[in-house]
């Protein structure tokens with residue numbers, strides 16, 4: 001229940017914070033309402049939850065619970081519930097509460113990583129850059145979020161990149177115990193780290209480890225755009241075999257010269273990250289086609305980025321290290337998209353942070369690796385989508 005309590009508090013905080021911003025609230029609660037269909041939540045349940053919530057707040061607020069406060073809480077909850085109910089009803093007209101999907105391909109580049117290809121049993125409509133929640137048969141009722149690593153395809157297939165988190169239930173089930181032909185459940189797509197359709201600017205993307213998933217989907221989307229948008233990609237990992245998507249990306253690069261893929265490796269090959277000596281990265285120190293170091297160190301070598309949109313995804317500490325370097329290279333705050341829940345690094349960036357909170361990522365495997373201020377927390381992410 002600790003987790004459930006944190007989820008609820010996080011959702012309430014987000015709702016209160018967005019009360020004066022109807023569009024943000026609408027998006028947030030719309031996602032939440034649609035997502036709650038997978039838990040079997042129906043319109044009639046909201047009254048009971050609201051009554052319990054009011055009673056709880058009243059009990060713990062003590063003298064602060066005035067008639068005015070009661071009225072404000074009641075109105076806010078009523079509004080939130082209504083928005084969730086309407087979004088769920090609209091969604092139910094054309095989409096199931098969850099999808100069954102078969103694992104039709106499975107590659108394990110390392111003992112702790114897997115690349116899965118899933119075939120949903122019904123059309124799965126989403127935007128490149130979005131994520132979904134997944135339930136593995138081994139852990140009924142436990143949902144974990146993963147980004148979709150491909151743009152929508154005619155054959156409806158979905159690719160996921162999963163890193164097993166020590167002690168993580170679902171990530172280990174996927175990486176270690178999943179076999180071809182197994183079935184998983186998928187929740188509806190979520191997330192707003194998507195391509196700005198109104199922009200025709202060039203892109204600079206920085207991806208760390210399994211954080212490549214949404215970035216790769218966005219790059220595949222760029223391939224299909226009517227107008228060309230050049231893409232610079234820094235793709236970072238401790239060692240080369242962790243670059244699970246590199247072959248596909250190099251293939252795109254070979255066909256479309258507007259894509260430049262720069263692998264950033266801790267070493268090549270090398271000892272585990274903990275024992276690895278740090279060397280400064282620079283574009284002048286290539287190892288094959290890669291640079292050695294960490295992604296934020298390689299940004300200066302890219303030249304001025306004043307006219308770029310930026311997309312960043314990976315371990316939270318990496319994202320935090322990358323954001324100031326992108327701004328130093330000239331990327332405007334309002335043009336930086338990332339998926340950190342709450343960075344405190346600037347309000348202008350587009351944080352895809354619908355329900356994130358300290359120590360947990362709402363996406364991917366939820367690793368909180370790194371030492372530069374990364375919050376400590378569960379090593380496997382929890383799906384915050386449940387109120």
Ligand SMILES: NC(=O)C1=CN([C@@H]2O[C@H](COP(=O)(O)OP(=O)(O)OC[C@H]3O[C@@H](n4cnc5c(N)ncnc54)[C@H](OP(=O)(O)O)[C@@H]3O)[C@@H](O)[C@H]2O)C=CC1
Nearest residue numbers: 147208209210211236237238314315317318364365366370
């Ligand atoms: N699976 C998915 O669908 C998605 C995953 N994510 C997130 O992406 C992350 C991927 O984790 P994982 O694959 O284990 O990645 P890793 O921990 O292996 O790190 C990937 C890269 O980031 C670098 N890095 C790590 N910490 C820092 C830091 N403090 N400063 C600068 N660079 C750093 C690493 O450098 P070094 O090797 O030198 O440590 C490495 O080059 C997870 O947090 C996950 O939540 C996000 C979206 C989707």
